[in-house]
Amino acid sequence: MTSLLAMPRPDSWNFPLFIHVLGAMILVGGTLTTASALIFARGDVRLLRIGYWSLLLVGLPGYLLMRIGAQWIYSKEGLEDAPIEEAWTGIGFAVADAGALLLLIALILGGIGVRRLSSGKGTGLLKGTMVISVLLLAAYVVAIWAMSAKPA
């Protein structure tokens, strides 16, 4: 396994991998900002807005970059038509695809919530966004562990 860690990969895989990892890092950063801003907002409209817009303007582009990079490198490895056999690949796809759905729900809930803030409502919906963000962060930690340690 040690030799596998040091194993070089073809140069043509580097750029898609870079896009994948950079996107994932931006996604995690955006989600962490959202979760912490919404947790500490305690009704403060400005922090609630910061939390939501972080997910939309940082988290979502990060997700798209991560997912494009993932599919790109997957095709580079010639695995697109092969069944998903490795546990780490399965975990990666599960978190990415289920995470996309959760991210979308969080964005919709938060979007409605932010619109209602001006009329003194919407904090409940943004709490939903906060809970989903925390769940997403936990899932991302598992995915990062799986992507790096590559359990059989």
Place this chain on the structure above:
Amino acid sequence: MSFDDWILALHLLSAFAYVAGMIVFWVLIVAVRRTDTPDGTIRMAPVVKVGTIGTAVGAVGTIVFGLWLTFSVGGYRIWDFWIIAALVLWAIAGWLGGRTGKAYMEGMTKAQELDAAGQTGPNAELLALNRTQNGLLLHTASSIALLLLLIDMIWKPGA
């Protein structure tokens, strides 16, 4: 899974924590540019703490687990160009990050002083401190160093 696989996972989780912390700061830097009240500035303190913990844990974790892997994994040498480059970039990013923190803490300190003095309204001096150009440049430079570090880690020049 070998012990080194776990260390690699911790190394990468640390890298993610580091970058996530930097992104938290980016959002705060943008948000604080329109903040001219002590209360508005102070309310961001808990989120600042999240960013600080992310960058601190990430910076320590990347270097500790990274050095472990360098000495433990066959095929890597501490004098490999990409590893030396990574160490230099890590040190530069950390140094710049520390200076960024000091630049932005001036605004937070001013906000706390104003708050303690009972001045709750908009304050031009506070706004100027929150819009520190020096802090923005330092954070940009620190982010570029981290981006180069990621490029170095993936392409491993000279490996």
